[in-house]
Amino acid sequence: MSQTVDRALSILPLLAEGPANLEQVATRLGVHKSTALRLLRTLHEHGMVYRQQDQRYRLGARLFALAQEAVENLDVREIAHPHLVTLNERCGHTVHLAVYEENEVLYIDKVESRYPVRMYSRIGKPVAITVAAVAKLLLADLPEPERRALAERLTYPAYTARSTPNAAAFLKELATVREQGWATDFGGHEESINCVGAPIRGTDGRVVAACSVSAPNVVVSAEELLSLLPLVRRTADEISREYSGGGPASASVSHASQNPPK
Amino acid sequence: MSQTVDRALSILPLLAEGPANLEQVATRLGVHKSTALRLLRTLHEHGMVYRQQDQRYRLGARLFALAQEAVENLDVREIAHPHLVTLNERCGHTVHLAVYEENEVLYIDKVESRYPVRMYSRIGKPVAITVAAVAKLLLADLPEPERRALAERLTYPAYTARSTPNAAAFLKELATVREQGWATDFGGHEESINCVGAPIRGTDGRVVAACSVSAPNVVVSAEELLSLLPLVRRTADEISREYSGGGPASASVSHASQNPPK
DNA sequence: ATTCCGGTTGCAATCTCTGCAACGTTCATT
DNA sequence: AATGAACGTTGCAGAGATTGCAACCGGAAT
Incomplete structure (x- = not known):
């Protein structure tokens, strides 16, 4: 311009x-x-x-x-952080917080695993948008036309055999995620790493962020990780509640509805 | 502009x-x-x-x-080198740059003395961690539990009569170093060699590296070497400043009002 | 409906930016 | 010492990008 x-x-x-x-x-x-x-x-x-x-x-x-100020302005992060730490203390695995912005999904916070194994991710860095659990959660909540437009625009790298192969599959997955209110990534990005996540919603019920727990196969199996789902969802809900409840503006609905207003 | x-x-x-x-x-x-x-x-x-x-x-x-990306690409050595050369030009002695990594302190740069007498050290080689000035500087900045754990884990070779004898003495020395912001090694590694050093800090104030000047007794006495301390500290501070992006950026916000609406 | 408020757009004037070429330094080579 | 190369810096005139204007929208409040 x-x-x-x-x-x-x-x-x-x-x-x-x-x-x-x-x-x-x-x-x-x-x-x-x-x-x-x-x-x-x-x-x-x-x-x-x-x-x-x-x-x-x-x-x-x-x-x-x-x-520094920019991140502080991402106030979801401020509110979420202590909850993420608690989550990490309870399960021990790596915890991520991500937001959607400008056709990208970005990690904005991370609590490292307490296990010796480390996984690569960087705060501020775009995530593998076609496979990550947090990406699915955030994109699943976009308005339908935008979601489809974005899905068409993306490329679908075959990180592993279980990576999302194309737009059609991706949209189908997003529909499922939207329906069930949580998401997973079982080896879609790196063969040995699994991940479960849940959405964080604002006052209006829209998904404003997503958090997830990630762990390699060698530490816990996919099933064991999945057993943490209730804990992850509870954490996300708590963050949602605090995030929406803050101001005196309109502290109306404390529990986020599954179907956001159109 | x-x-x-x-x-x-x-x-x-x-x-x-x-x-x-x-x-x-x-x-x-x-x-x-x-x-x-x-x-x-x-x-x-x-x-x-x-x-x-x-x-x-x-x-x-x-x-x-x-x-984030910029910080990851920062290279202390690259930034420090010209300063170390200047320091060497001013005092003539051997100048060292070291970092802490994985329970070791490593020399990562060196500018040779201009006097005929030289001292043995090699870039990439671990330093005598219990006595070297640079080691004291780097360890003094570790979080308290880690510092203590490391001190307990180390062995304390009696290189000379003035070598640090044990963990207690070492921790006490580290406290002093931390307090005063500089460190020395007077014959703790080799009887005839003295050394003064200062810390290099990143944006967050953490010590990321340390530099030092070393010289044998036959060239300068310990007192004379100590008189170089201000110079060494100034050098370290300059490197710190440059490493963290040029000091408190005096953003001269020139007010945009040269072309006011008529 | 109307008014207000804030964001958006097309346009012509002009002010700012651009590329050029010449100059100044520093450094290495002869 | 002199030469040359490499790189940063500056003054200038022309060109084109930027600016302010005014009109236009679209939504919210009256």
Whole structure:
């Protein structure tokens, strides 16, 4: 929309990969050196980029400060966190919290497993949207046309033999998830990792976030993990209640209805 | 420098205070609604701001993802190296950089002394953890339980008469180091070699690395070496500052009001 | 229905940004 | 010392992106 700002913002992800000098930035942006210089200077004035001694640029402290505020603004996270910790204390496995935003599902919180096994995931990073339990929960609640449009737009990587193969299968799975009010991922992303999740709803009954418990086969079988479902759902419901109950605005319905208003 | 980018970036700290709608943003920016709208749209496309259901804007998740990625790509060694070289140029002695990892303290960089006498150490090699100045600095910052557990687990070789004799003495020494913010090793590893060091900290204040200057008695006495402490500390602080993104970003928010509505 | 409020869009003027080319530094090579 | 290369920096004029305006919507409240 705005060429100048567009270019300036494009510099940031580029620098996130690692420090770069003026010419590298200019080349990758496809603009003249002097143009890149002026953009970088503006970013610099705002503390978004920093210039190291060797004159190369990297992301600046202001960005970190803003990022900090950005997460704090995701107030679901604040409310949910203690509940997630409790959940982790009770079952011992890795607990995730995720939200849907702009065609992506993002992890916004995580409590590490107390078992030695570690699984890869990163706060702020988009999740494997076609297979993750939390993704299914969040997408299942989208308005029907949007959900379908998104499903068509996605690609369906075959992470494992049990990955969701295509849009049709995905939509069917979402319907099931929507119906039952919980979701699983049994080896759809990584062969040996299973996952069960439940939705967190706001005052209006819409799904605002989703939480899940993940564990590798070597620690618990899929059935054992599934036995934790009631606990996971209870946790999600508690978060929903607290999330909706907060303000004096309209503390009406405390238990979220299964069928959100259209 | 660039008006458009300047204005766009000024929106971010503004939203960090809390969600705002279009008109609020336009007013606080001192521009026309339509201008603000277009800036916000561009920010939106880059995921820097997010639009909630009530159409108000808030900071977006991409900010967080960017910061996360940047932190992961940070390399202490790369940033520290030029500073270490400068330190070496100023004092002439051997300069070391070390990190703590998996119950060990490892040298990850070294600038050789310019005096003919050199000391033995090798990049990548674990240091004498119970006596080295850098080790004391790194361990002093560990969480209390972990620090104690580690201290108990270690063995205390009597390299010299002045080597740390046991866990109790070591923990006491660590407390001192933690308190004063610097550390020494006077002949604890090799009778004739002394050493002073200072901690390098990340954004969150945690010690991420430590640097030190080492020299044999025959070149400088312990007191003379200690007189270099301010220089060593200053170097460590400079590295810290650069590592955490250039200090408290003095975001000179130039007010966008050069072109007021007539 | 009407009014208000806030967001959105098309347009012309113009102000800002761009690319260029020349210049300044630093560093390595001859 | 001199030469050259590499890279960052600056002044300028032209071009095109950006701006403010005013009109237009769409929903909410009256």
